[in-house]
Amino acid sequence: MIEMQDVWKAYPDGTPALREVSIKIDRNEFVYVVGPSGAGKSTFMKLIYREEKPSKGQIFVNGFHLGKLKQRKIPFVRRNIGVIFQDFRLLPQLTVYENVSFAMEVIEAPKKQIKKRTMEVLDLVKLKHKADSLPSQLSGGEQQRTAIARAIVNNPSVIIADEPTGNLDPETSAGIMRLLEEINFRGTTIVMATHNRDIVNSMRKRVVAIEGGTIVRDEQRGEYGYEI
Amino acid sequence: MKFRTLARHLREGCLNVIRNGWMSFASASAIAISLFVLGVFLLLVMNVNNLASELENTVEIRVHLDVVVPEEQIASIQNEIGKIPGVSKITFVSKEEGLDLLKERLGEENEDIIEGYEGDQNPLNDSFTVKVDEPRNVEAVAGQIEAINSGQSPPPIVKVQYGEGYVEKMFAVTNMIRYVGIGLVIGLAFTAMFLISNTIKLTIISRRREISIMKLVGATNPFIRWPFFVEGAMLGIIGAAIPVLVLYFGYGAIVEQSQVELGLMMLQLLSVDQIGWKVFGSLLGIGVLIGIWGSMISVRKFLKV
Ligand SMILES: Nc1ncnc2c1ncn2[C@@H]1O[C@H](COP(=O)(O)OP(=O)(O)OP(=O)(O)O)[C@@H](O)[C@H]1O
Ligand SMILES: [Mg+2]
Numbered sequence: 001m002i003e004m005q006d007v008w009k010a011y012p013d014g015t016p017a018l019r020e021v022s023i024k025i026d027r028n029e030f031v032y033v034v035g036p037s038g039a040g041k042s043t044f045m046k047l048i049y050r051e052e053k054p055s056k057g058q059i060f061v062n063g064f065h066l067g068k069l070k071q072r073k074i075p076f077v078r079r080n081i082g083v084i085f086q087d088f089r090l091l092p093q094l095t096v097y098e099n100v101s102f103a104m105e106v107i108e109a110p111k112k113q114i115k116k117r118t119m120e121v122l123d124l125v126k127l128k129h130k131a132d133s134l135p136s137q138l139s140g141g142e143q144q145r146t147a148i149a150r151a152i153v154n155n156p157s158v159i160i161a162d163e164p165t166g167n168l169d170p171e172t173s174a175g176i177m178r179l180l181e182e183i184n185f186r187g188t189t190i191v192m193a194t195h196n197r198d199i200v201n202s203m204r205k206r207v208v209a210i211e212g213g214t215i216v217r218d219e220q221r222g223e224y225g226y227e228i
Numbered sequence: 229m230k231f232r233t234l235a236r237h238l239r240e241g242c243l244n245v246i247r248n249g250w251m252s253f254a255s256a257s258a259i260a261i262s263l264f265v266l267g268v269f270l271l272l273v274m275n276v277n278n279l280a281s282e283l284e285n286t287v288e289i290r291v292h293l294d295v296v297v298p299e300e301q302i303a304s305i306q307n308e309i310g311k312i313p314g315v316s317k318i319t320f321v322s323k324e325e326g327l328d329l330l331k332e333r334l335g336e337e338n339e340d341i342i343e344g345y346e347g348d349q350n351p352l353n354d355s356f357t358v359k360v361d362e363p364r365n366v367e368a369v370a371g372q373i374e375a376i377n378s379g380q381s382p383p384p385i386v387k388v389q390y391g392e393g394y395v396e397k398m399f400a401v402t403n404m405i406r407y408v409g410i411g412l413v414i415g416l417a418f419t420a421m422f423l424i425s426n427t428i429k430l431t432i433i434s435r436r437r438e439i440s441i442m443k444l445v446g447a448t449n450p451f452i453r454w455p456f457f458v459e460g461a462m463l464g465i466i467g468a469a470i471p472v473l474v475l476y477f478g479y480g481a482i483v484e485q486s487q488v489e490l491g492l493m494m495l496q497l498l499s500v501d502q503i504g505w506k507v508f509g510s511l512l513g514i515g516v517l518i519g520i521w522g523s524m525i526s527v528r529k530f531l532k533v
Binding site: 077078106107 | 230232233247438443444
């Protein structure tokens with residue numbers, strides 16, 4: 001599903017971000033990526049959805065060999081990957097419904113299907129009643145649920161979540177985690193970077209720890225492992 | 229592209245103009261102001277050009293025939309002149325008509341100068357007035373007319389006149405006016421493009437985020453570009469419509485106002501009909517092209533994610 005073989009990454013300005021990263025993530029896994037700030041977690045995730053290219057090494061996602069991929073084909077890889085961020089990244093001038101249906105318009109889905117599927121995912125994230133609200137009229141948790149709805153609307157096989165609960169209070173975070181667990185339960189692989197020890201320790205999953213740009217720990221049903 | 233997608237791009241492009249209210253206003257204003265200045269100059273240059281052309285068209289060739297040339301030969305010479313390429317019109321002026329024209333030109337108070345030259349005393353020759361379709365060819369055509377003489381004696385044509393010297397100077401001046409005019413218009417068009425693309429660039433920078441999110445959910449580059457294309461075209465149309473309307477009505481009013489005063493000087497501005505779609509159509513066209521070009525240039529930078 002996702003595989004990296006001896007991947008190295010240095011940014012164009014020379015900053016080293018990752019080194020010797022090799023990992024295999026199977027279909028339907030739920031993986032926490034933990035580690036101190038600046039360790040390379042976000043860089044690791046960006047390589048997966050091809051926002052960044054590795055300086056060295058091979059990356060395979062859903063059968064695509066990213067290193068050999070033509071620029072033109074990148075959108076088609078991304079259509080199989082839903083991405084969620086700490087800052088939600090919603091379009092402020094579009095309603096909740098439009099923010100979600102937008103992701104389907106982009107892949108030129110039939111109109112009828114767009115409507116049906118958008119309402120379906122809004123129902124899943126419990127936001128049907130807010131369909132016509134603008135992001136500015138929503139709470140943080142509601143905005144993140146909108147972003148999740150957008151990420152899953154095209155039935156991606158992988159969800160990449162970079163600190164999805166970073167801006168939310170514990171209760172709201174718990175709600176988001178339940179939602180991600182539900183999505184994972186339905187068959188979607190989830191890779192999530194987080195600094196939240198409570199979440200990692202209470203919802204035991206595979207934990208990959210990155211420090212100084214390299215994987216230092218990789219355990220099933222692992223712990224967060226860092227003191228605050 | 230699916231029709232549904234095309235419709236979506238059109239809708240999105242138009243909606244974006246509204247959604248980005250102030251930025252759209254800024255871009256459309258930049259286009260409007262630049263095109264207005266360009267339009268004023270275009271009208272000015274076209275009128276100056278027109279005057280220059282009118283001046284050039286006063287150029288004609290006078291072909292004086294020998295008094296002894298019989299009537300049949302006059303007809304055959306007329307025929308031969310007619311065959312010269314570039315000749316657009318030949319008028320035969322008999323010596324009687326020539327005298328009448330001369331009288332007219334001298335005016336009543338000087339008429340007595342030629343008193344007594346009527347009838348058999350008429351000192352003038354029969355002649356042709358030849359017009360050429362391209363005033364610049366006048367010298368060559370005159371040469372060819374003279375060549376009709378060759379091999380005939382006595383030569384039937386005694387003199388071919390076209391205002392040598394004077395005509396060449398006039399062409400030098402009218403040419404310079406044209407080049408300066410074209411140079412000015414091109415310079416202005418470039419300034420306008422620069423100004424407009426800068427304004428549009430600013431509006432798009434503020435929409436980086438939107439583009440990056442589109443890329444994130446798997447939009448292809450053409451899919452992202454299309455609404456911007458439509459938006460640029462819309463801004464161009466809106467921006468151009470204002471100066472086109474202002475110039476159309478404003479220029480019409482000026483032409484009407486000036487008819488009396490300029491008419492006295494035998495001058496005339498080009499009418500709105502003559503200007504017509506040449507100016508207004510090209511202003512609209514330039515507006516649309518600049519709008520599209522500006523937004524395409526600016527969006528290109530953000531597509532490389
Ligand atoms: N675009 C960039 N250009 C240059 N250097 C960068 C860029 N993005 C990240 N870096 C550097 O790469 C290293 C890894 O950054 P990264 O964002 O992956 O860390 P992180 O583990 O996600 O940190 P955090 O927990 O704070 O989000 C850091 O040293 C960072 O400064
Ligand atoms: Mg990060």
